[in-house]
Amino acid sequence: MSIIEQLQNFPYLPLAQLPTPVDCHEVFPHSSRISGLYIKRDDRTHPQYGGNKVRKLGFLLAHARDNGYRAVMTFGGAGSNHALATAFFAQKLGMRGLLVLGPQHNSRHVRANLLSALQTTASLYPCAWKDTVRTAAHAFHEAWQADGVPPYVIPSGGSSLLGALGYVNAAFELQRQVREGILPEPDVLYVASGTMGTCIGLVVGLRLVSMKTRIVGVRVTTAPYTSLERAQALFQSTNLLLHRNDPDIPLLPWDESNFTLRDDFFGDEYALFTPEGMAAVRYARHDLGLQLEGTYTGKTFAALLADADAGNLAGKQVLFWNTYAGDDTALSASAAGGDWHRLPEPLHRYFEEPFQPLDSD
Numbered sequence: 001m002s003i004i005e006q007l008q009n010f011p012y013l014p015l016a017q018l019p020t021p022v023d024c025h026e027v028f029p030h031s032s033r034i035s036g037l038y039i040k041r042d043d044r045t046h047p048q049y050g051g052n053k054v055r056k057l058g059f060l061l062a063h064a065r066d067n068g069y070r071a072v073m074t075f076g077g078a079g080s081n082h083a084l085a086t087a088f089f090a091q092k093l094g095m096r097g098l099l100v101l102g103p104q105h106n107s108r109h110v111r112a113n114l115l116s117a118l119q120t121t122a123s124l125y126p127c128a129w130k131d132t133v134r135t136a137a138h139a140f141h142e143a144w145q146a147d148g149v150p151p152y153v154i155p156s157g158g159s160s161l162l163g164a165l166g167y168v169n170a171a172f173e174l175q176r177q178v179r180e181g182i183l184p185e186p187d188v189l190y191v192a193s194g195t196m197g198t199c200i201g202l203v204v205g206l207r208l209v210s211m212k213t214r215i216v217g218v219r220v221t222t223a224p225y226t227s228l229e230r231a232q233a234l235f236q237s238t239n240l241l242l243h244r245n246d247p248d249i250p251l252l253p254w255d256e257s258n259f260t261l262r263d264d265f266f267g268d269e270y271a272l273f274t275p276e277g278m279a280a281v282r283y284a285r286h287d288l289g290l291q292l293e294g295t296y297t298g299k300t301f302a303a304l305l306a307d308a309d310a311g312n313l314a315g316k317q318v319l320f321w322n323t324y325a326g327d328d329t330a331l332s333a334s335a336a337g338g339d340w341h342r343l344p345e346p347l348h349r350y351f352e353e354p355f356q357p358l359d360s361d
């Protein structure tokens with residue numbers, strides 16, 4: 001049995017429309033020295049709300065549904081894409097979202113996601129980061145009492161082992177696209193590194209199919225969410241899960257030669273935009289017709305552009321993995337103009353206070 005068939009033995013819901021397309025920019029206006037720039041369009045994983053979370057939720061929500069859960073609890077910043085995606089797809093499956101939301105720097109994006117969350121049946125639990133455990137315990141208890149069963153708990157970013165399987169599968173998908181001639185085997189792949197399920201799922205999957213692509217994970221947050229220790233632990237435990245499920249899947253040694261963690265485009269804090277990141281967002285929009293944002297994908301694309309400028313990508317086939325759903329998703333369009341006063345009071349400040357200074361057109 002092939003590895004690809006084996007992954008289908010895990011409970012899985014085809015929430016994502018796969019494969020996602022690959023854009024090819026053989027002439028890359030920014031640097032003629034890159035052999036080819038390819039963009040993996042995971043913004044297209046779903047017509048209403050795409051992005052990287054949909055692949056993870058295909059495994060996570062299947063597990064929740066098959067085990068009789070009625071509510072799904074997860075965590076994130078106030079504008080978390082993962083929390084919103086969890087609420088949206090859980091609702092489609094008849095489950096309720098419980099979103100425990102910590103503070104984050106304000107932006108248009110935070111407002112849009114909060115209004116979108118209001119469109120769902122999710123309950124929102126804003127709190128200070130230091131109160132996360134207490135707030136989660138309260139939400140957990142409330143849901144258990146209401147439903148008669150405890151809620152299913154998904155960690156931040158959906159980066160449990162089951163979540164990471166979504167990106168092991170994505171690596172297999174990339175290999176098929178290479179085989180079909182849609183793109184050449186990339187020498188280097190740039191992807192945002194938040195809770196690491198996306199980049200490490202790709203690392204595991206590409207190693208299993210023996211692709212030589214080097215993955216550059218661009219840090220967008222601090223440890224413990226992004227760190228080399230976490231990368232190694234997630235790699236080994238995801239690999240072990242696969243091996244236990246099918247002993248034909250080998251246990252691979254962790255090898256840093258095909259994974260680089262880049263720290264130099266993070267800036268000062270999670271979700272605090274940087275000038276380089278916002279320049280990359282503008283460049284992608286105007287020159288490539290691609291919508292990125294300042295927290296994840298702008299910082300990641302900035303690393304790629306800087307490496308191209310420095311000549312480090314000369315003669316290379318480069319893949320940028322776009323993990324962002326986009327600014328004008330069908331979900332956010334239907335939520336625009338919603339009444340933010342209906343949000344829990346601690347979230348009103350995102351509508352009363354200005355955006356962070358770099359969040360401008």
Ligand SMILES: Cc1ncc(COP(=O)(O)O)c(C=O)c1O
Pocket residue numbers: 051052081082157159192193194195196197198199296297323324325
């Ligand atoms: C748009 C976007 N890109 C990248 C990431 C990071 O993915 P991961 O948490 O799997 O590292 C996130 C996570 O929230 C995200 O929303």
